[in-house]
Amino acid sequence: MSAGAPLVQVRGLVKHFAVTRGIVLKRTVAVVRAVDGVSFEVMPGETLGLVGETGCGKSTTVRLMMRLLEPSAGEVRFDGRDVTHARGAQLKALRREMQMVFQDPYSSLNPRKTVGAIVGEPFAIHHLEPDRAGRRRRVRELLEMVGLSPERYDRYPHEFSGGQRQRIGIARALALGPRLLIADEPVSALDVSIQAQVLNLLRELQSELGLTLVFISHDLSVIRYMCDRVAVMRAGKIVELASNEQLYGAPRAPYTRELLASVPGARRDRRTILG
Amino acid sequence: MSAAAEPLLRVEDLRVSFPTEDGVVHALDGVSYEVARGGTLGIVGESGSGKTVCALSTMGLTRGQGAEVSGRILFQGRDLLALSERQLRSLRGGEIAMIFQDPLSALHPLFKLGAQVAEAVRAHQHVSRAQARARALELLELVAIPEPGQRANAYPHELSGGMRQRGMIAMALANEPKLLIADEPTTALDVTVQAQILALLARLQRELGMAIVIITHDLAMVAEMAQQIAVMYAGRIVEKAPAELLFSAPQHPYTWGLLRSIPTLERPRDERLAAIPGAPPSLIERPSGCHFHPRCPYARPAHARIDPALQPLAGRPQHSVACLLEAPERARIWSELRAGRTPAPAAETASGAKGSDEAAGLTAAQRRR
Amino acid sequence: MTRYIVRRLLWGALLLVLVSALTFLLFRILPTGEPARLRAGRNASPGVVAAIRVDLGLNRSLGEQFWMYMKGIFLHLNLGYSYYSSASVRGLIADRLPATISLTVGAAAIWLLSGLAVGILSAVRRGSKLDRAAMGTALVLISAPEYWLGLIALYLLAADIGRLRVFPGAGSYVGLTSDPWKWLTSLILPWLVLAAGNAAVYARLLRGSMIETLQEDYIRTARAKGLSERRVVLRHGLRTAINPVMTILGLDIGVLLGGAVLVETVFDIPGIGRLNYEAIAHSDFPIVQGTVLLAALFIIVANIVVDIAYAYLDPRVRFS
Numbered sequence: 001m002s003a004g005a006p007l008v009q010v011r012g013l014v015k016h017f018a019v020t021r022g023i024v025l026k027r028t029v030a031v032v033r034a035v036d037g038v039s040f041e042v043m044p045g046e047t048l049g050l051v052g053e054t055g056c057g058k059s060t061t062v063r064l065m066m067r068l069l070e071p072s073a074g075e076v077r078f079d080g081r082d083v084t085h086a087r088g089a090q091l092k093a094l095r096r097e098m099q100m101v102f103q104d105p106y107s108s109l110n111p112r113k114t115v116g117a118i119v120g121e122p123f124a125i126h127h128l129e130p131d132r133a134g135r136r137r138r139v140r141e142l143l144e145m146v147g148l149s150p151e152r153y154d155r156y157p158h159e160f161s162g163g164q165r166q167r168i169g170i171a172r173a174l175a176l177g178p179r180l181l182i183a184d185e186p187v188s189a190l191d192v193s194i195q196a197q198v199l200n201l202l203r204e205l206q207s208e209l210g211l212t213l214v215f216i217s218h219d220l221s222v223i224r225y226m227c228d229r230v231a232v233m234r235a236g237k238i239v240e241l242a243s244n245e246q247l248y249g250a251p252r253a254p255y256t257r258e259l260l261a262s263v264p265g266a267r268r269d270r271r272t273i274l275g
Numbered sequence: 276m277s278a279a280a281e282p283l284l285r286v287e288d289l290r291v292s293f294p295t296e297d298g299v300v301h302a303l304d305g306v307s308y309e310v311a312r313g314g315t316l317g318i319v320g321e322s323g324s325g326k327t328v329c330a331l332s333t334m335g336l337t338r339g340q341g342a343e344v345s346g347r348i349l350f351q352g353r354d355l356l357a358l359s360e361r362q363l364r365s366l367r368g369g370e371i372a373m374i375f376q377d378p379l380s381a382l383h384p385l386f387k388l389g390a391q392v393a394e395a396v397r398a399h400q401h402v403s404r405a406q407a408r409a410r411a412l413e414l415l416e417l418v419a420i421p422e423p424g425q426r427a428n429a430y431p432h433e434l435s436g437g438m439r440q441r442g443m444i445a446m447a448l449a450n451e452p453k454l455l456i457a458d459e460p461t462t463a464l465d466v467t468v469q470a471q472i473l474a475l476l477a478r479l480q481r482e483l484g485m486a487i488v489i490i491t492h493d494l495a496m497v498a499e500m501a502q503q504i505a506v507m508y509a510g511r512i513v514e515k516a517p518a519e520l521l522f523s524a525p526q527h528p529y530t531w532g533l534l535r536s537i538p539t540l541e542r543p544r545d546e547r548l549a550a551i552p553g554a555p556p557s558l559i560e561r562p563s564g565c566h567f568h569p570r571c572p573y574a575r576p577a578h579a580r581i582d583p584a585l586q587p588l589a590g591r592p593q594h595s596v597a598c599l600l601e602a603p604e605r606a607r608i609w610s611e612l613r614a615g616r617t618p619a620p621a622a623e624t625a626s627g628a629k630g631s632d633e634a635a636g637l638t639a640a641q642r643r644r
Numbered sequence: 645m646t647r648y649i650v651r652r653l654l655w656g657a658l659l660l661v662l663v664s665a666l667t668f669l670l671f672r673i674l675p676t677g678e679p680a681r682l683r684a685g686r687n688a689s690p691g692v693v694a695a696i697r698v699d700l701g702l703n704r705s706l707g708e709q710f711w712m713y714m715k716g717i718f719l720h721l722n723l724g725y726s727y728y729s730s731a732s733v734r735g736l737i738a739d740r741l742p743a744t745i746s747l748t749v750g751a752a753a754i755w756l757l758s759g760l761a762v763g764i765l766s767a768v769r770r771g772s773k774l775d776r777a778a779m780g781t782a783l784v785l786i787s788a789p790e791y792w793l794g795l796i797a798l799y800l801l802a803a804d805i806g807r808l809r810v811f812p813g814a815g816s817y818v819g820l821t822s823d824p825w826k827w828l829t830s831l832i833l834p835w836l837v838l839a840a841g842n843a844a845v846y847a848r849l850l851r852g853s854m855i856e857t858l859q860e861d862y863i864r865t866a867r868a869k870g871l872s873e874r875r876v877v878l879r880h881g882l883r884t885a886i887n888p889v890m891t892i893l894g895l896d897i898g899v900l901l902g903g904a905v906l907v908e909t910v911f912d913i914p915g916i917g918r919l920n921y922e923a924i925a926h927s928d929f930p931i932v933q934g935t936v937l938l939a940a941l942f943i944i945v946a947n948i949v950v951d952i953a954y955a956y957l958d959p960r961v962r963f964s
Contacts, residue, residue, distance in 0.1 A: 053465040053466065053467065053468075054436070054465050161554045163554060164554075191321040191322055191492070191554075191555060192321055192492050192493075192494075192533065192536070192537055193321055193532060193533065193536055193550070193551040193554075193555065194550075194554060195536070195537075196536035196537070196538075196548040196549070196550035196551070197550040197551075197552075199538070199548060199550075200547065200548060200550055218465065218466060219466075219538075220466070220540060221495075221537070221538040221539050221540055222538050224538060224539075224540055224542075224544065225538035225542070225544060225548060244544060248540060258467060259466060259467065260540070261470070262466045262467045262469065262470035263466060263470075263495070263540060264469065264470070264473065264493065264495040264496040264498070264499045264500075334868055336864060336867055336868060364870050364871075364872065365870065366870070367867070367868055367869065367870035368868060368869035368870030368871075369870055372868070373868045375861060375864070375865060375868075377861065380860065380861040380862065381861045381862055381864070381865045382862055382865065383862040383865075383866070383880055383883075383884075384862070384884070384958075384960060385883055385884060385957070385958060385959065386883075394869065394871070395869045398869050398870045398871050399870060430959050430960070432959075432960050443865075446865075446869065
């Protein structure tokens, strides 16, 4: 992890949802501040964790980072380039470099497409690999990279288990060789014995491909395992942003301490439980 | 054992299977456990372990679906499986109550919370509507819902997740049950709310002397809440022990796998999670012999043929495990794992290994009585 | 909730205005014949035609005509005058409306109750012989044309021409106020015929809705509370399962109030449907225009009622 220019810079990011009243003429009476002034940086090659409870704005923040939602204010810069105001071909080029893995492996894959089609779709969208055979080869490479057998290219999502589907989602996200991978609760919907497989896969891929990873979870233990630095969010704001050791060893914000104290088993003698 | 130590609930060799379009689902395959009066049992398992069916069959809620159930479920000495539907109904929500995983879908969306709690009261007590309503408000207060009068008039979707789960608990407590079965009670909740709900359950247990069965996939939760823990895999209990013993000296490779693959706050970050390879099996086509053998790093060829029986450890009868490996072998492997080393599989001698495998289990034919 | 209702009412009023404007377009602008002559009927004297021209304001600008038309409808409830029948359209409709209402409401009550009963039983005993028989019968009834059913009913049961002379035959309808007993008995066969197909549809609909509802988690919770199966099904299950049925009921009634032509014709009931049919046969333009507007009115009102009822039945909907 070299010191140097950050890969992603987020400054003063704000997203408001208006609450309207009035029957015919609607007027805005209140505003939901889903994201309320968030600033942070992501250094190349690191894993940044976003942790918080339901409604804290972590998912909204990363969607703003990727321009899946339009921010109400603030800016996002990727590699120095402005993401917030990019348009057309510029935006498309930026999109190639940031990709996302979603939480629910059961609904994030189109059930009517084969796995090969799903993983190959990014190539089609961005007009890369026009040669069909070349694309097929690339897809099979990707499937192998995530630990799936390339022979299952023509299968449909329902023929795979939850953990395998999540791998498919990861393969799809890596198709275009992005520099930034955002994982939004990638293991929350999986069985415990499978979670470790996917987490290890993400760590391996990160070191193999030199990815920068933004990892969202509500599970503090998972964040501890995966992330170099951690941002704790609450009600749309970052409450604490610190290195892994600092956050878990000497948390500063009271909310962080409250979260850590709530983890089951936190109160028992740490040495006797769980080895 | 004296009468006072007679367990509140004793399940003996429970087997449950369902016919479905894809084949027969063998949800439970000879499960036995006990719950002491006022005690807490944690049943740990993943999807496809059969843990939820375990809970539902105690209440007789599997009956409507063409399930085949055999075995005995003794609640205070009475076999619940031998009771008529009407007798069971008087127990359900009465002496045995259950709370479910997702309170948003487990509460009726179109009835107010107070009305649903009051209905639970009137189901088992002959009281007027007004009395039931008053009791409902008392119960909502008992579970620490602020402003219970207002919340009672709210619909479930108008309440937060924590409030809803407290409401469910209030509903379950309406008739002062002796046994509360909690099926993944906090999985759908935020971590701070989880902690509150678990604290609430612990307090209620103390105050009411209620026994609790907690069903979950979260080992950390049972570490905190349960005195006894049963680990389930593919419809069988693979290990059963008091909590301290389970965590200090686990015996089953699946338990080891779980303990080592779950990230915790205390683990050093560079210690890699050791994932269990493969995935939990389908309950329609289970692996032969020991159900865990395809994923077990220490399995031997014979394990595919022999069903392990759940047997107590020599010298520690309260700790049982269903594993075909010999006890000393297991101890060796676990001490290696604990030290962070990968254990080498022991050399298998032809006679020695086979003899103890068969001693530890019954043949497949014997299992299928 | 009040905001929701007010919003729906305002939308409804707006829709009515739009629909009236649309009928203006359909009946005044689009027809190829001369508007006055179309309304005067066949064999009309030039004097009548001239009078109509003045009435409609055909010598004025289109905008003024439109304004006159809208004023006429909304301020005076003037739906036009039928020269063929020598009566105001409003009067004719007012005469015929009670019959249609009697027919519709009675049939609706019958099909709702029978459809619900069969639907619930079929859902609870899914896959049984009862279920299969019920759904098979439902299929037959849905497929059977109303007029065929009506004629069969008359053939079998009518007092004048039937095999078993049980009920009064066609043409015996009288108003409720003149002879309540005769009113009731003359409507029984038409009710049954009109209800048959609809009951079948509702039974199937409720069966499906009920089966889905009974698999929800809250039904399991209700059973876990120790409630009787009957209470679980009828109070917890039906309460949710019935919502889609109620909304459809509103719309069905709205449509039928515009006239149940087939049944009215077979049983010779003087309702709006018959009125419309006869008017078309005699090219009685004003009546057709009036009944179309009326039918549209009923459907708009039905929609509003259904929306409000749904919000009442399902509190989760109220925020939209």
